[in-house]
Amino acid sequence: xxxxPALALANVSKSFGAVRALREVSLELFAGQTHALxxxxxxxxxxxxxxxxxxxxxxxxxVLRGGEPVTFASPADAQRAGVAVIYQxxxxxxxxxxxxxxxxxxxxxxxxxxxxxxxxxxxxxELFARLGVTLDPEQPARGLSIADQQLVEIAKAISRxxxxxxxxxxxxxxxxxxxxxxxxxxxxxxxxxxxxxxxxHRLDEIFALCRRVTTLRDGALVATEPVSGLTxxxxxxxxxxxxxxxxxxxxxxxxxxxxxxxxxxxxxxxFTDVSFQVRRGEIVALAGLVGAGRSExxxxxxxxxxxxxxxxxxxxxxxxxxxxxxxxxxxxxxxPEDRRQQGLVMELSIERNIGLTGLRxxxxxxxxxxxxxxxxxxxxxxxxxxxxxxxxxxxxVLSGGNQQKVVLAKWLATGPSVLIVDEPTRGIDVGTKAxxxxxxxxxxxxxxxxxxxxxxxxxxLGMADxxxxxxxxxxxxxxxxxxxTEESVMxxxxxxxxxx
Amino acid sequence: xxxxxxxxxxxxxxxxxxxAGGSLATPGFATVSNLxxxxxxxxxxxxxxxxxxxxxxxxxxxxxxxxxxGLSSALVGALWDAGLAIETIVPLVVLVGAACGLVNGLLVTxxxxxxxxxxxxxxxxxxxLAYVVLGDKAVAQFPxxxxxxxxxxxxxxxxxxxxxxxxxxxxxxxxxxxxxxxxRSLYAIGAQEQAAFxxxxxxxxxxxxxxxxxGTVAAFAGVVFTLRYGSARADNGLGIELAxxxxxxxxxxxxxxxxxxxGGVIAGVLLIxxxxxxxxxxxxxxxxxxxxxxxxxxxxxxxxxxxxLVRSRRPVLKGSS
Numbered sequence: 001x002x003x004x005p006a007l008a009l010a011n012v013s014k015s016f017g018a019v020r021a022l023r024e025v026s027l028e029l030f031a032g033q034t035h036a037l038x039x040x041x042x043x044x045x046x047x048x049x050x051x052x053x054x055x056x057x058x059x060x061x062x063v064l065r066g067g068e069p070v071t072f073a074s075p076a077d078a079q080r081a082g083v084a085v086i087y088q089x090x091x092x093x094x095x096x097x098x099x100x101x102x103x104x105x106x107x108x109x110x111x112x113x114x115x116x117x118x119x120x121x122x123x124x125x126e127l128f129a130r131l132g133v134t135l136d137p138e139q140p141a142r143g144l145s146i147a148d149q150q151l152v153e154i155a156k157a158i159s160r161x162x163x164x165x166x167x168x169x170x171x172x173x174x175x176x177x178x179x180x181x182x183x184x185x186x187x188x189x190x191x192x193x194x195x196x197x198x199x200x201h202r203l204d205e206i207f208a209l210c211r212r213v214t215t216l217r218d219g220a221l222v223a224t225e226p227v228s229g230l231t232x233x234x235x236x237x238x239x240x241x242x243x244x245x246x247x248x249x250x251x252x253x254x255x256x257x258x259x260x261x262x263x264x265x266x267x268x269x270x271f272t273d274v275s276f277q278v279r280r281g282e283i284v285a286l287a288g289l290v291g292a293g294r295s296e297x298x299x300x301x302x303x304x305x306x307x308x309x310x311x312x313x314x315x316x317x318x319x320x321x322x323x324x325x326x327x328x329x330x331x332x333x334x335x336p337e338d339r340r341q342q343g344l345v346m347e348l349s350i351e352r353n354i355g356l357t358g359l360r361x362x363x364x365x366x367x368x369x370x371x372x373x374x375x376x377x378x379x380x381x382x383x384x385x386x387x388x389x390x391x392x393x394x395x396x397v398l399s400g401g402n403q404q405k406v407v408l409a410k411w412l413a414t415g416p417s418v419l420i421v422d423e424p425t426r427g428i429d430v431g432t433k434a435x436x437x438x439x440x441x442x443x444x445x446x447x448x449x450x451x452x453x454x455x456x457x458x459x460x461l462g463m464a465d466x467x468x469x470x471x472x473x474x475x476x477x478x479x480x481x482x483x484x485t486e487e488s489v490m491x492x493x494x495x496x497x498x499x500x
Numbered sequence: 501x502x503x504x505x506x507x508x509x510x511x512x513x514x515x516x517x518x519x520a521g522g523s524l525a526t527p528g529f530a531t532v533s534n535l536x537x538x539x540x541x542x543x544x545x546x547x548x549x550x551x552x553x554x555x556x557x558x559x560x561x562x563x564x565x566x567x568x569x570g571l572s573s574a575l576v577g578a579l580w581d582a583g584l585a586i587e588t589i590v591p592l593v594v595l596v597g598a599a600c601g602l603v604n605g606l607l608v609t610x611x612x613x614x615x616x617x618x619x620x621x622x623x624x625x626x627x628x629l630a631y632v633v634l635g636d637k638a639v640a641q642f643p644x645x646x647x648x649x650x651x652x653x654x655x656x657x658x659x660x661x662x663x664x665x666x667x668x669x670x671x672x673x674x675x676x677x678x679x680x681x682x683x684r685s686l687y688a689i690g691a692q693e694q695a696a697f698x699x700x701x702x703x704x705x706x707x708x709x710x711x712x713x714x715g716t717v718a719a720f721a722g723v724v725f726t727l728r729y730g731s732a733r734a735d736n737g738l739g740i741e742l743a744x745x746x747x748x749x750x751x752x753x754x755x756x757x758x759x760x761x762x763g764g765v766i767a768g769v770l771l772i773x774x775x776x777x778x779x780x781x782x783x784x785x786x787x788x789x790x791x792x793x794x795x796x797x798x799x800x801x802x803x804x805x806x807x808x809l810v811r812s813r814r815p816v817l818k819g820s821s
Contacts, residue, residue, distance in 0.1 A: 359681030
């Protein structure tokens with residue numbers, strides 16, 4: 001390989017406050033090669049992608065384009081240099097057509113500066129033909145599947161003559177067929193001479209698609225090596241840096257009576273015939289791809305959304321549909337997926353947020369007792385080892401991990417018998433992540449039934465007594481701890497495995 | 501908001517300044533009889549502002565309040581003409597106001613429509629109904645023992661009855677907003693409705709209640725207005741929703757919800773009342789009074805944002821070395 005790399009990072013470091021997101025990381029992407037980037041959540045993958053995309057500027061080190069140092073002051077600079085990033089969830093203009101989205105800001109012109117719609121349509125058609133996919137350029141972007149939206153983004157990138165394509169977890173929300181189609185598109189681009197950086201949590205995809213892999217851990221480069229000499233375990237060891245067992249402290253517990261029973265629960269068009277139960281002292285994981293309907297089931301069980309058919313029973317008592325208040329009364333708690341919108345009121349203080357679930361129990365006479373509210377917050381802050389200045393501080397000043405602890409505190413303070421946690425460790429640092437895992441394990445040990453939704457496979461495998469897997473709105477497998485492996489869970493999640 | 505430069509404190513200071521300035525510059529302003537009149541003149545706006553504060557804190561708004569007041573006034577006139585006793589009329593009319601609020605609330609909570617749009621619609625609708633009920637005639641000749649209730653002072657004080665009622669209701673509203681779970685819920689709903697709903701707060705039920713409350717208070721204010729002027733007309737209280745909202749925003753309640761204190765609103769109401777009174781004493785036309793109300797509204801929305809902008813600039817400048 002005598003040509004210089006199409007795009008490279010040389011000893012790039014980037015810090016955000018005290019957090020060192022990237023430490024002297026180097027990476028070389030060659031034309032006509034697909035390169036994988038692996039690492040756990042928080043390893044620095046996103047920061048690296050954003051550095052390539054011109055969103056972040058390195059504190060030190062260089063970005064090289066064709067061997068020459070370049071400075072990307074903005075995403076527009078990176079685009080002009082031929083770097084395109086395809087994100088997991090594309091952001092198209094929903095009311096514009098596919099063709100209009102592709103040529104946004106660069107529409108072909110006819111006389112008098114009018115937009116030449118015919119030419120635009122034809123050129124969009126050519127692009128899709130080149131990619132070997134069929135999409136109607138006239139169709140509005142609204143209503144396209146995520147897979148199709150990604151293809152529109154890829155077509156947009158090619159229309160700008162992008163020579164470097166960065167794909168940030170493009171398959172996370174795709175079904176098996178869609179992944180296969182995306183792979184053939186990526187192959188076509190590679191043969192065309194594009195340099196491709198491919199990020200995925202699914203190791204199989206890395207092995208199937210990529211020639212070399214770079215692994216990051218805690219912001220530092222672990223290795224860059226050919227994929228051919230590696231096994232799954234090798235790669236996991238590089239990502240995690242220790243054995244999985246030690247990371248996940250799930251205690252063995254003897255499951256008690258059934259705390260939560262969900263029976264043939266259906267919400268039309270979202271999930272169908274979902275049945276499962278969670279016993280006291282058990283951690284049950286709900287795995288599956290993004291969009292499989294896991295969070296939607298949790299939302300329905302907790303009463304956020306209504307369900308159309310089926311029943312939810314808590315400790316033998318049926319729950320009415322569509323009432324979070326009733327669900328709370330029955331002993332349910334939900335730590336939701338979206339901390340900033342659903343978990344916390346960002347404008348309010350730590351103590352007010354923790355108090356929000358206990359407005360009744362904090363009442364003395366007609367009014368809320370501030371002393372009781374503060375005691376409740378202080379007590380739980382201590383138990384969860386929350387790092388904070390004052391309890392009256394806005395919850396927005398806390399780090400992501402500490403914010404998550406406030407959400408946990410807010411719900412644990414209600415004394416739940418069933419705790420549902422949706423992506424409990426997404427976007428939080430490794431240390432806090434371990435604390436959350438220890439906490440969930442302790443809670444199960446105290447006889448709480450825990451239902452954990454997680455897209456983090458090592459977390460699912462390390463924490464769960466049983467793994468339920470959803471695929472396209474249906475429960476496709478129930479796998480006991482002993483039989484749960486990445487392969488068995490992913491097979492069920494992508495719909496290629498055995499039926500439940 | 502900073503620790504020292506709290507908006508509601510600022511408005512309070514401004515109130516003192518306007519009062520001092522008015523006393524010096526306008527003869528006849530700082531007299532017991534004028535202030536008592538000014539307070540009385542403010543009664544309906546003040547009453548409605550209480551309910552409006554709760555709504556705006558919860559990130560909703562009710563623009564139909566002046567029309568409900570007008571409808572209530574028209575109904576008082578029509579029912580009095582029809583020979584009903586005031587004691588029967590008042591509960592009936594207040595009930596109609598509650599129903600008006602219920603319609604607003606149901607449209608907002610059941611159909612998910614924005615309250616701004618819904619209540620602009622019902623602003624026109626309820627005012628139209630007021631004309632249907634009474635046409636453009638006026639009904640006067642209410643017995644003096646009732647009209648006196650709306651203007652006379654509580655014996656031994658210079659506080660008119662409506663103002664005394666306002667003080668009582670303000671205390672109740674203040675406690676409800678700042679010390680009860682209900683109040684905590686309103687702030688949570690206004691700041692982040694989803695998170696409030698996820699925390700088991702009955703968001704829709706609470707909002708419905710607020711709209712019913714707003715309609716009820718507006719209708720009652722219509723009764724007070726009618727008796728105070730001794731005249732029931734369909735166009736009574738035309739446009740006072742703007743003064744109410746100006747007072748609430750001036751008091752430091754964020755139009756986007758989740759922020760503000762009742763103390764600030766009361767300062768805002770008084771400030772608007774004093775300004776209107778000063779303008780009146782100086783023979784400024786009602787058109788100019790309306791210009792002042794409009795300007796106050798804009799200033800009160802703009803200033804906190806400008807302040808926030810100035811504050812956020814500083815660390816940015818420091819950080820981007």
